[in-house]
Amino acid sequence: MSLPFRLDSLETDRLLALSDGVIAIAITLLVLEITVPEIPPGSTVAILPELVAEQWHEFFGYVLSFLTIGLYWVLHRRVFVHIERHDRGVLWLNLVFLLFVAFIPYATGVFSEYPNTAFGVSFYAVVLALTGLSLTLLWGYASRKQLIEEGLASRTVEIQAIRFLVSPVVFLGSVVIAQFNPTLAIFSWLLLIPLNAVFESRLVASIEDSLTESQTRPQ
Numbered sequence: 083m084s085l086p087f088r089l090d091s092l093e094t095d096r097l098l099a100l101s102d103g104v105i106a107i108a109i110t111l112l113v114l115e116i117t118v119p120e121i122p123p124g125s126t127v128a129i130l131p132e133l134v135a136e137q138w139h140e141f142f143g144y145v146l147s148f149l150t151i152g153l154y155w156v157l158h159r160r161v162f163v164h165i166e167r168h169d170r171g172v173l174w175l176n177l178v179f180l181l182f183v184a185f186i187p188y189a190t191g192v193f194s195e196y197p198n199t200a201f202g203v204s205f206y207a208v209v210l211a212l213t214g215l216s217l218t219l220l221w222g223y224a225s226r227k228q229l230i231e232e233g234l235a236s237r238t239v240e241i242q243a244i245r246f247l248v249s250p251v252v253f254l255g256s257v258v259i260a261q262f263n264p265t266l267a268i269f270s271w272l273l274l275i276p277l278n279a280v281f282e283s284r285l286v287a288s289i290e291d292s293l294t295e296s297q298t299r300p301q
Contacts, residue, residue: 097176098162104180105155111187112147115194116140143194143206146271147186150210150249153278154183154217157246161221164230164242172229175220182213203260203267211253218246245281249274 117140119133158179165172189209196202224230225239252273260267 097168097173101158101176101180102155104184105151105158108183108186109148109151112144112151112190115187115191116144139197140194143190143197147190151183151186153249153274154179154213157217160242161217161224165224167229168224169227169229171223171227172220175216175223179213179216179220182209182216185209186213197268198264200260200264203264204257207253207256207260207267207271211250211257214246214248214250214253218243218250221246241281241284245278248277248281252277 116137119130119137121127121129121133186209189206193202193206221243225243230239252271256267256270259270
């Protein structure tokens with residue numbers, strides 16, 4: 083009975099296929115949340131550009147969620163680049179991550195409809211934060227259970243974990259800010275750009291150091 087289980091733990095193609103499929107569908111659903119404006123009775127088609135311009139919050143929510151889901155896809159891919167095998171814990175934690183990813187289009191709709199309210203901003207930020215936290219838990223579980231590739235330095239594992247935490251921390255911080263100023267909370271999300279860039283550069287440097295050490299280590 084151990085052989086089939088061992089083979090199952092090494093098979094990740096279906097897990098990744100499901101993940102990519104859910105993420106792709108979530109991204110596609112984002113654009114379906116954008117409604118086509120209707121020209122009011124008695125008005126001409128000349129008013130259409132103005133009606134489209136009034137939907138700026140829907141376009142903003144679409145672009146923001148597209149980029150955020152894209153970022154989480156990149157981070158999810160990074161997780162499974164290093165995971166060599168999995169167990170039931172990895173499977174269920176990955177499903178939790180997909181649960182939140184699939185919910186992002188709805189959260190985007192709430193945010194797009196109420197972008198200037200504390201609830202609209204907070205609800206959206208909490209959903210994105212929970213999505214990032216689930217990915218952080220997945221990485222932490224896999225590293226703690228030693229399911230990641232051998233030779234990956236502990237410093238690299240730690241930097242990776244911190245990078246996964248960046249997005250949840252920023253989004254949860256914006257929830258507090260939104261109670262006083264929803265617009266400022268939205269602008270605080272821009273911190274994700276430099277923070278992710280900093281930790282990505284540190285991660286790359288750490289991985290390169292690990293490779294250098296493994297190549298110079300006596301056989």
